[in-house]
Amino acid sequence: MKDVLDLELQLFLRSLLPEEDAVLQEMRSYAEEHHIPVVDPEVGHLLHLLTGLIQPQSILEIGTAIGCSTLAMANAMETGSITTIELTEERHTMALGYFKRAGVADRIHAVLGDARELVPQLDRQYDMIFMDAAKGQYQEFLDIADRILKPGGLLVADNVLLNGWVVNLNYPRHRQKTMVYRMKAFLEQFKENTQYQCSVVPLGDGVALIRKHREKSEA
Numbered sequence: 001m002k003d004v005l006d007l008e009l010q011l012f013l014r015s016l017l018p019e020e021d022a023v024l025q026e027m028r029s030y031a032e033e034h035h036i037p038v039v040d041p042e043v044g045h046l047l048h049l050l051t052g053l054i055q056p057q058s059i060l061e062i063g064t065a066i067g068c069s070t071l072a073m074a075n076a077m078e079t080g081s082i083t084t085i086e087l088t089e090e091r092h093t094m095a096l097g098y099f100k101r102a103g104v105a106d107r108i109h110a111v112l113g114d115a116r117e118l119v120p121q122l123d124r125q126y127d128m129i130f131m132d133a134a135k136g137q138y139q140e141f142l143d144i145a146d147r148i149l150k151p152g153g154l155l156v157a158d159n160v161l162l163n164g165w166v167v168n169l170n171y172p173r174h175r176q177k178t179m180v181y182r183m184k185a186f187l188e189q190f191k192e193n194t195q196y197q198c199s200v201v202p203l204g205d206g207v208a209l210i211r212k213h214r215e216k217s218e219a
């Protein structure tokens with residue numbers, strides 16, 4: 001449970017955001033009604049800002065759900081395309097409909113399937129990767145995505161603080177233990193990982209911004 005100050009801060013930060021477009025608002029309502037986890041508005045806004053800033057030509061998203069984060073990024077792209085992978089057919093189909101309605105379908109290649117099988121088959125490189133699927137599998141996703149993230153590219157990982165459990169290890173259920181310890185190890189590796197530079201932004205549920213160095217020697 002987030003404490004009062006955290007909630008006050010979150011509401012304040014949210015109050016500073018511009019209103020989202022109509023399709024995105026409708027997607028959020030649908031997601032809330034059907035208990036589908038989607039990116040927090042402040043994290044969606046950060047993704048939009050980063051995409052606008054970097055202007056990636058190619059983005060890979062792992063975990064589409066119904067496409068809120070995909071749309072946040074697509075809305076900031078002037079050119080280029082997004083490949084987004086989702087495991088659940090119902091969510092994938094919903095996302096396709098929303099992309100059409102938002103007028104961005106021609107820029108988005110939505111794929112139905114398991115990213116653990118599909119990512120190793122991808123044969124192009126990406127400027128930016130947004131990782132937002134199973135939280136216990138981030139290390140596995142990084143291992144398979146490393147090959148296709150361009151040198152100098154940005155990997156964004158959402159929910160890395162897992163409700164704060166990664167900080168205080170105060171997870172409520174024993175079955176969450178593996179996921180929490182895996183995430184902690186995932187974040188800690190960047191202290192010594194010479195291939196990547198990572199900064200964790202405590203926005204929403206925690207966002208890791210992970211940049212791949214251009215050359216092995218770059219520090």
Ligand SMILES: C[S@@+](CC[C@H](N)C(=O)[O-])C[C@H]1O[C@@H](n2cnc3c(N)ncnc32)[C@H](O)[C@@H]1O
Pocket residue numbers: 037038039040062063064065066067068069070085086087088091113114115116132133134
């Ligand atoms: C947090 S939701 C994604 C939310 C979405 N990025 C957004 O903000 O709108 C995580 C999604 O990842 C999907 N997922 C989980 N494991 C996956 C895998 N191995 N391959 C592809 N998708 C996966 C889940 O079905 C779920 O819809």
